[in-house]
Amino acid sequence: MTISQAPSAVPTTLRFMAARLVRRWRQGLPTPDADFRHAVDAALATLDVGAVRCDWRPLTPGSGWTDTGVELRAGQRCSLLADGMVHLSRAFDVGFGPKVGLWFRVGNGRVGKIVGSASTFTADSDGTLQVVTKPPGEFADRHGDFDPTQKRDPMTGAFNIAVLRWQDDGEAAIARCAAVDPTHFGPLLQRLRAPVTPPAGWHYLWRLGEGEIFHSHDHGGQHSLRCRTASDVGILQFPLDVPLTDATQLSWQWCVDRLPSALPEHIQPTHDYLSIAIEFDNGLDLTWMWSASLAEGTVFQCPLPWWDQRETHWVLRSGTQQLGQWLAERRSLLADYRAAIGGPDPQRVVGVWLIANTAFQRGVGECQYRRIVVEGDHAPVVAFA
Secondary structure, three states: OOOEEOOOHHHHHHHHHHHHHHHHHHHOOOOOOOOHHHHHHHHHOOOOOOOEEEEEEEEOOOOOOEEEEEEEOOOOEEEEEEEEEEEEEOOOOEEEOHHHHEEEEEOOOOOEEOOOOEEEEEOOOOEEEEEEEOOOOOEOOOOOOEOOOOOOOOOEEEEEEEEEEEOOOOHHHHHHHHHHOHHHHHHHHHHHHOOOOOOOOOEEOOOOOOOOOEEEEEEOOEEEEEEEEEOOEEEEEEEEEEEOOOOOEEEEEEEEEEOOOOOOOOOHHHOOEEEEEEEEOOOOEEEEEEEOOOOOOEEEEOOOOOHHHOEEEEEEEEOOOOOOOEEEEEEEHHHHHHHHOOOOOOOEEEEEEEEEEOOOOOOEEEEEEEEEEEEEOEEEEEEEO
């Protein structure tokens, strides 16, 4: 496969701007749910006195964490319900909802991200609940300090957040609320009783937060790792530690059913894609993606801040003709690294990643994986059978 560079960003940018203006003309901008607070309050009003305390907090994009003043105890269960939109560009309707950019922490504890628009967590320490709206990837560490090198233009919009502190584990009360208001409390109850979790050995990259994008799936005797992303972003990681030599290879099978972007993905506003990646011990990663229209063999740096110093994209498949088909792939990792990235060779492979992004254009992407294996001068590592 011939290596080539991504085309100029100008034509894609103009196509994106034209498409968004047409969308705005036809549909208008998304608006907050006018009945959100009324519906939540009405459901909570059916509970026994003392079952829950609800505090409403608005959150606008700013420079740092907002202290809600809501005190939590270590081990206390708390639920967040949120509505609204934050815009990076309101003119072209580029923005994200709570499940992409609503983060929280208790005191100086570890950061977490809301799952969907309604999720429950258990406080990891005593302290006040703090919240912030940030695009994924702007944290310097797991406790929520910001990377000072990442500068971003001001954002507009807001989230409206209900902070619910339950008297006990909250499940019975949430079930009662879900009977009254299934739209907002139904997903909350579902996540408590049947959470969507990754396969054994895999976990979400903390920098992008937890999600419901990836899960094991069995159908007709076929076992796969299914991915579905809708207006969301997530990276699923399988950690490993094996030597990188000329013999090291990554093999996998995938079936891509729906691409999240119809436009080339090499600029930030259209950087919605599905891919599999290898992380190396030098902190860099190389990811093989399926593009809507970029030519096979196209290599480009990630267009997003922070990631542009770490991630390289390789277009392995392109177009729509093979969508819905299971395809088998095999890549020589060191050869691909030298061709796409160059410089001193890494010494070890430290992880397999699955990447799914629909945060920018807020579309849908769907695919499945199976038989993900790293092999070479070591015993084969089966990340997913």
